[in-house]
Amino acid sequence: MKKNNNASALLLAKIFSLFLMVLTFLVMFVYCVFLPRTKGSDMDGLVEKPELTLSSLLDGSYTANMTDYFSDTVYGRDRIKDLYHRIRGWFGKETILTTTDGEEEQLFGSGHGGGDEHPDDSSESPYYPPVSGSEGPSDPSVGTESSGGESGGSGSEPSSSGNETSGTEPNPPPVLNEELCDAGTILGTRALEVYYGDKNLKHIPDFAAILNNFAASLPGVNVYSMPVPKACAYYLQTSSTYANQTGNSLRDMKAIAERLSGVKNIDIYDVLKNHANEEIYFRTDHHWTGLGAYYAAQKFASDLNLPFQDLSAYEKNVRPGYVGTMYKYSGYKQVLKDNPEDFVTYKPKVGYTAIFYNQSFGNGRTRSAEDGMFFHYGDDRVSSWYSTYLNGDAYAWQIKSDVCSNGRKLLIVKDSYGNPLANYLLYSFEEIYVVDTRVFELKLKGFVADHGITDVLFAESLFSAVGGTYINQLKGLCS
Numbered sequence: 001m002k003k004n005n006n007a008s009a010l011l012l013a014k015i016f017s018l019f020l021m022v023l024t025f026l027v028m029f030v031y032c033v034f035l036p037r038t039k040g041s042d043m044d045g046l047v048e049k050p051e052l053t054l055s056s057l058l059d060g061s062y063t064a065n066m067t068d069y070f071s072d073t074v075y076g077r078d079r080i081k082d083l084y085h086r087i088r089g090w091f092g093k094e095t096i097l098t099t100t101d102g103e104e105e106q107l108f109g110s111g112h113g114g115g116d117e118h119p120d121d122s123s124e125s126p127y128y129p130p131v132s133g134s135e136g137p138s139d140p141s142v143g144t145e146s147s148g149g150e151s152g153g154s155g156s157e158p159s160s161s162g163n164e165t166s167g168t169e170p171n172p173p174p175v176l177n178e179e180l181c182d183a184g185t186i187l188g189t190r191a192l193e194v195y196y197g198d199k200n201l202k203h204i205p206d207f208a209a210i211l212n213n214f215a216a217s218l219p220g221v222n223v224y225s226m227p228v229p230k231a232c233a234y235y236l237q238t239s240s241t242y243a244n245q246t247g248n249s250l251r252d253m254k255a256i257a258e259r260l261s262g263v264k265n266i267d268i269y270d271v272l273k274n275h276a277n278e279e280i281y282f283r284t285d286h287h288w289t290g291l292g293a294y295y296a297a298q299k300f301a302s303d304l305n306l307p308f309q310d311l312s313a314y315e316k317n318v319r320p321g322y323v324g325t326m327y328k329y330s331g332y333k334q335v336l337k338d339n340p341e342d343f344v345t346y347k348p349k350v351g352y353t354a355i356f357y358n359q360s361f362g363n364g365r366t367r368s369a370e371d372g373m374f375f376h377y378g379d380d381r382v383s384s385w386y387s388t389y390l391n392g393d394a395y396a397w398q399i400k401s402d403v404c405s406n407g408r409k410l411l412i413v414k415d416s417y418g419n420p421l422a423n424y425l426l427y428s429f430e431e432i433y434v435v436d437t438r439v440f441e442l443k444l445k446g447f448v449a450d451h452g453i454t455d456v457l458f459a460e461s462l463f464s465a466v467g468g469t470y471i472n473q474l475k476g477l478c479s
Contacts (some may be wrong), residue, residue: 017242021335035075047072075280086303105341158211175238181330182201183286185239189339190230190283192239193217197248198466204252206471208259211458215262221448222455226266226300227253228288228417234273249462256465259444266303266457268296276395279344285324287386290345293420300421307404307426313427314346324383330442345383345446347374350435351402354428356395360441363396373399373423390434401426411448413477415470418459437464437474444477 016151051064057063165192176188198204208225215223233249234256236242250269257265272288272295273279288296294311301308311442322343327336354367367373375391377384391398393415399422408430412418414436422432433451435444437460448456 002385011449015397018193032074037073037075037099049073052388053127054254055075058168080182114282133391136424139297144377148182157221177240178239178241179333179335180241181333183326185236185242185328186333187238187333188337190231191330192236192242192338193329193463194231194236194245195230195232195240195248195462196245197252198255199248199251201255202253203468203471205259207474208256208261208263208463210294210475210478211263212259212261214456217445217449218456221453222304223263224266224300224455224457225256225260225263226268226296226457226459227256227294227462228296228459229253229269229462230286231288233269234276235281235283266296266300266302269300271295271299279342282322282324282326283339284322284326285383285386286326286329287324288417288420290389290423291421294346294419296459297421297424297472299435301365301428304428306406306408308424309427313349315349316346317347319343321379322382322385324386327383329388334392343388345374346423347389348423348427349374350426353400353402355400356391357398359396361447371395373443375466386416386419387425392416392419393436396436396440397422397432399432399434401432403427406430408455409433409442409451409453410433410457411435411453413452413456413458413460415442415464417461417464421457421459437477439471440477443479 042331047065047068048070050062052062055067102286158216163357179186181191184192186192195433211223211225212329215221229249232242253267253269258265262476272292275292275295279289280295298310300310309447321335321340330336351369352372353369354372356367357364373390374388377387384392386392404427407431408429409423409431410436411433412421412435414421414434415438416436418434418436422434425432431451433447433453435442435447444456444475458474460470
């Protein structure tokens with residue numbers, strides 16, 4: 001009798017287990033197939049639904065891509081991924097990024113920064129620890145984590161002057177907790193890429209030569225170069241792993257400047273260094289902030305002896321809760337998600353007309369006076385808020401100032417770092433044109449002639465300026 005009871009209990013357990021398996025399968029099937037698919041993600045680009053063709057069906061790529069599509073666009077995918085990375089963090093598990101999106105300056109593609117090539121020495125890639133003794137020049141930068149860094153606060157108030165040192169060096173950088181990540185390192189609550197640069201001068205001579213030849217072909221047009229250092233130039237000093245890479249940015253900026261001929265170098269290294277205690281770079285994003293761009297624009301106008309207004313001439317808007325691209329690129333480190341920052345814009349109080357075009361400078365559409373150069377991205381797209389400036393890199397722009405009539409017309413040739421600049425130059429130039437090196441379809445020489453442009457500013461991150469892919473794109477535009 002006992003044996004029969006045991007057999008019956010075992011059978012019931014098997015039936016119950018099978019029932020649970022079937023029920024779980026049905027719940028997952030309904031959840032994954034019938035619930036609405038996620039159409040947008042705050043932190044990632046979603047896998048697109050593949051197009052069914054005979055060839056893709058026969059070679060198996062359609063079914064494989066459809067599987068990826070269903071997996072990536074499952075209902076509530078961002079919440080699921082956030083929970084997944086949070087649980088991994090509890091157990092000290094690292095999340096490794098195995099792909100890059102190729103966006104912006106093609107981040108993390110190689111130790112050269114923006115290039116498509118692998119460095120000769122694997123130790124020059126952010127994915128590997130630095131080689132002992134691979135130092136940049138001894139110095140140079142003194143910077144600190146902002147005073148609000150640990151708590152995500154707003155930091156110190158900006159200074160009204162961007163060209164002169166305040167008379168004292170910034171405070172010594174505090175020692176912060178460090179956590180290595182895919183993108184480089186996280187110091188406190190600031191995620192930092194590691195810039196290794198072009199120490200072997202593989203790309204810098206080509207970059208300088210393109211600008212020199214471009215300037216020589218346009219007599220009477222003023223040409224300027226303003227490469228923008230990454231945040232690691234000022235905030236990496238306390239890293240126990242990467243502190244010896246801090247000077248690489250200054251090294252490469254000097255190397256570029258030394259090779260320019262007929263092109264005026266706009267050196268913003270010290271300007272940004274003098275304001276390193278302020279929020280000139282995001283903690284959770286790989287870009288500089290609107291405040292950082294303001295100080296760079298101020299230096300540019302000063303070097304050209306053109307009118308410029310301080311921040312009192314702008315309307316300050318603060319939007320809390322920003323978590324930018326470095327949350328994804330760091331491997332979804334929870335410390336960044338738990339410490340959002342303010343996204344601050346400074347909007348001109350004066351009138352101007354902003355017209356945006358497609359990449360062949362056609363189909364021009366005028367923005368409303370209220371919106372102008374600024375676009376609104378909702379709370380469901382937090383990591384895209386940097387595209388508030390000019391809607392990212394989607395369009396070419398013409399901006400006509402109502403307060404300047406000096407006959408000067410500026411063309412900004414840029415990557416994403418150039419997006420906030422035009423906002424501050426309405427007092428300096430009568431018209432401002434903005435094009436992106438990576439997507440603009442017209443040749444620049446003809447564009448300059450057609451629009452009567454008097455000044456051309458090349459403004460891109462230093463990652464781009466020493467990157468093979470970006471340089472090839474620039475060469476095509478300037479030919």
